[in-house]
Structures are given as C-alpha cells and as structure tokens.
Amino acid sequence: MAHQAHAYHMVDPSPWPLTGAIAALLMTSGLAIWFHSNSTVLMTIGLILLLLTMIQWWRDIIREGTFQGHHTPPVQKGLRYGMILFITSEVFFFLGFFWAFYHSSLAPTPELGGCWPPSGVITLDPFEVPLLNTAVLLASGVTVTWAHHSIMEGERKQAIHSLTLTILLGFYFTFLQAMEYYEAPFTIADGVYGSTFFVATGFHGLHVIIGSTFLAVCLIRQIQYHFTSEHHFGFEAAAWYWHFVDVVWLFLYVSIYWWGS
Amino acid sequence: MYYKFSGITQKLAGSSSSTAYAPQGLRPVVPAESSTMIFATPTKVVSEAGPVVEYLGANKVPDFQRIFQTSDNIPVHLKRGVPDRLLYRTTMALTVGGALYCLVALYIAAQPRNK
Numbered sequence: 001m002a003h004q005a006h007a008y009h010m011v012d013p014s015p016w017p018l019t020g021a022i023a024a025l026l027m028t029s030g031l032a033i034w035f036h037s038n039s040t041v042l043m044t045i046g047l048i049l050l051l052l053t054m055i056q057w058w059r060d061i062i063r064e065g066t067f068q069g070h071h072t073p074p075v076q077k078g079l080r081y082g083m084i085l086f087i088t089s090e091v092f093f094f095l096g097f098f099w100a101f102y103h104s105s106l107a108p109t110p111e112l113g114g115c116w117p118p119s120g121v122i123t124l125d126p127f128e129v130p131l132l133n134t135a136v137l138l139a140s141g142v143t144v145t146w147a148h149h150s151i152m153e154g155e156r157k158q159a160i161h162s163l164t165l166t167i168l169l170g171f172y173f174t175f176l177q178a179m180e181y182y183e184a185p186f187t188i189a190d191g192v193y194g195s196t197f198f199v200a201t202g203f204h205g206l207h208v209i210i211g212s213t214f215l216a217v218c219l220i221r222q223i224q225y226h227f228t229s230e231h232h233f234g235f236e237a238a239a240w241y242w243h244f245v246d247v248v249w250l251f252l253y254v255s256i257y258w259w260g261s
Numbered sequence: 262m263y264y265k266f267s268g269i270t271q272k273l274a275g276s277s278s279s280t281a282y283a284p285q286g287l288r289p290v291v292p293a294e295s296s297t298m299i300f301a302t303p304t305k306v307v308s309e310a311g312p313v314v315e316y317l318g319a320n321k322v323p324d325f326q327r328i329f330q331t332s333d334n335i336p337v338h339l340k341r342g343v344p345d346r347l348l349y350r351t352t353m354a355l356t357v358g359g360a361l362y363c364l365v366a367l368y369i370a371a372q373p374r375n376k
Contacts, residue, residue, distance in 0.1 A: 012336040012337045012338070013336060014336070014337075014338060015338065015349065015352070015353065016338070018356065019352050019353070019355075019356045022356045022359060022360050023356075025360065025363060026359045026360070026363050029363045029366065029367055030363075032367075032370070033366050033367070033370060036370045037370060041362075042359070042362065042363055042366055045355060045358075045359045045362070046359065048355065049352065049355045049356060049359060052348070052351070052352045052355065053352065056338060056348060056349070056352065060337050060338050063325075063329050063337050063340065064337055066322065066325075066326075067322070067325045067326050067328070067329035067330070068326075068329050068330055068337070069326075069330075156316055157316050160316070160317065223317050223318065224318075224321065224322070225320040225321070225322045226322065
C-alpha cells in the first residue's frame with residue numbers, strides 16, 4: 001500500500017451504492033407492479049437486495065473503522081457531522097407530521113364538528129398505556145447513558161448489561177404500542193384524526209424499531225470488543241438517535257395523546 | 262477570653278470556652294505511620310493482573326486487524342475471502358437479474374390490455 005501522508009480515509013471502490021440504487025428501483029417498481037398485476041415478486045427481490053446491501057455496506061464500515069483504523073479523529077468528525085445532519089433531517093420529517101396535526105386540530109373544520117377530537121372519535125386515555133410508554137422511553141434514556149458511561153470507563157460487563165436493558169425497554173415500548181394499535185377505537189381511515197395519529201405515531205414506532213436495531217448492533221459489537229473507552233462513535237450515534245426518538249415521543253405524547261384528547 | 266488556633270489564618274483567634282478545649286486547628290494525635298490505602302474500586306494495574314477472566318468470549322479484534330490490514334490490494338468488501346465473494350456474487354446476481362426482470366415487468370405492465 002502506498003504511503004499516506006494525511007489522516008483522511010480514501011475509500012476502496014465499493015459496489016454497494018450501485019446495489020442499493022438498484023434495490024430502490026426494484027422496490028418502487030415492485031410496488032407499482034404489485035398494484036398493477038398483484039405480484040409481489042419484484043418488490044420482494046428489491047427488499048432482499050436492500051437488506052443484503054445494508055448488511056454488507058455497514059459490515060465494511062466496521063472493517064474500515066475497527067479493523068483497518070481508517071476512522072481517525074478528522075474522519076470521526078465527518079461522521080459526527082453526518083449523523084447530526086441526518087438527525088436534523090429526521091427532525092424536519094417529523095415536523096411535517098406535527099404541522100399536519102396542528103393544522104387540523106387548532107382550527108377544526110365544520111366537517112369535523114368544529115371541535116378536536118372530531119365529534120364521534122373516542123380517543124385513547126393518555127394516562128393509561130401512553131404514560132407507561134413515556135416512562136419506559138425515559139427509563140431507556142437513563143440506561144443508554146449508563147451504557148455510555150460504562151463504555152467510557154471500560155466497565156465491559158456493566159456496558160453489556162445496561163445496553164441489553166435499553167434494548168429490552170425498546171422492545172417493550174414496541175410491544176405496548178402494538179397493543180395500543182390493536183385496541184384503538186379508531187382507524188387510520190377515520191378522517192384526519194386517525195390519519196394524523198397513525199402516521200405520526202406509526203413513523204415514530206418505525207424509528208423506535210430502527211433505533212432498537214441500531215442499539216442491538218452496538219450490543220453485538222460491544223460483546224465483540226469493538227468499542228474502546230476512547231473510540232466508540234458507532235455507539236454514540238446510536239445513543240443520539242435513541243435520544244432523538246425519545247424526544248419525538250415526548251412531543252407526540254404532549255401534543256397528540258394529551259392535548260389532542 | 263479563650264483562644265483557639267485557626268486553621269485558615271494560622272493565627273490564634275478568639276473563641277468560646279468549649280471550642281478552646283477541643284481545638285479544630287490542632288490535631289490531638291498525629292499518626293506516626295500512614296494508614297493503609299483503601300481504593301474505591303478494585304484497581305486494574307495491567308502488570309499486576311493475572312489471567313483475565315473474559316466475559317462473553319475473548320477479544321478477537323487484534324486478529325481481525327491483522328487480517329484486514331494485510332496489503333494485498335483486495336478491496337475491503339472481498340478481504341475475508343470465500344464467504345465475502347459468495348455474498349458479493351449473490352448480491353450482484355440479484356442486482357443484474359433484478360434490474361433486467363424489472364425492465365421486462367415494467368414493459369409488460371405498460372402494454373395496454375386489448376379487448
């Protein structure tokens with residue numbers, strides 16, 4: 001290998017951007033084909049290709065960072081900026097759903113009965129399962145901080161235990177939300193209340209599942225000694241993401257569950 | 262008037278009778294030997310540590326670092342050898358095959374249904 005006189009990461013040529021792009025093509029075209037000719041073959045191929053791309057691309061990033069040492073301090077700084085920009089874009093994604101919710105609820109149209117919740121809609125009690133969910137997510141925020149401090153202080157066992165606890169709390173939240181969805185006395189098709197409720201909380205639930213997966217990958221990497229007390233950005237990115245999901249829930253709880261009921 | 266030795270100003274200062282007989286600035290007994298040190302947590306001095314009991318398996322990161330840092334001009338996604346190549350070729354086959362199938366499916370879907 002030629003001598004490198006700078007701290008930046010010169011990446012190897014990679015097939016994953018191409019396979020990822022084709023996966024997106026297959027999934028979107030597959031969706032159209034599904035609607036058009038009731039066949040999910042193309043969409044399934046696209047999904048499998050997307051999963052293969054994600055697994056191998058992120059596997060390569062672990063190789064580059066942990067095994068080849070390409071994630072030098074300036075490279076880590078770039079990763080930090082990347083994650084910050086990504087989470088910022090996610091904030092604006094959720095802002096759109098909150099906008100839709102407040103647009104519909106602050107000045108309810110006559111068709112809704114001029115009131116919010118719309119007349120005829122029976123809402124969920126915010127002081128039952130949603131309050132428990134709030135407590136569960138706040139507790140998981142505590143355990144993820146415990147995990148971070150354990151990693152920073154080289155407490156391997158505690159880091160594994162607290163990270164496991166965080167993931168379990170994440171799964172418990174998802175389980176409780178699934179129960180709530182099953183029990184909900186309204187549907188996504190019940191006008192603007194159901195639409196805004198299920199789209200906002202549904203995308204939040206999706207983000208909880210993604211965050212739990214991200215933390216689970218971190219747990220596996222922690223067990224395999226990938227994180228040192230100084231260098232563990234993969235975990236920090238997961239923790240940032242988890243806190244973001246937590247904060248979005250607080251807004252959802254206060255706006256849609258509590259004020260909105 | 263009673264006095265006591267002030268530990269802050271290092272001078273005698275006025276005080277009440279009770280504090281003058283139990284002065285704060287002067288210690289009645291100075292221990293001749295330093296007491297044994299008590300550490301808050303079990304210390305981990307590398308040289309003193311015996312065979313470490315590994316929790317959930319041993320650290321294989323140095324081995325992987327050796328594998329992935331060999332300079333053989335193989336790109337990172339194929340560096341592990343056969344399993345990497347197998348996974349890569351499966352993915353590429355799906356990419357090419359899927360793209361062709363996609364074009365055919367879209368072409369058929371674009372044909373108007375006569376009759």
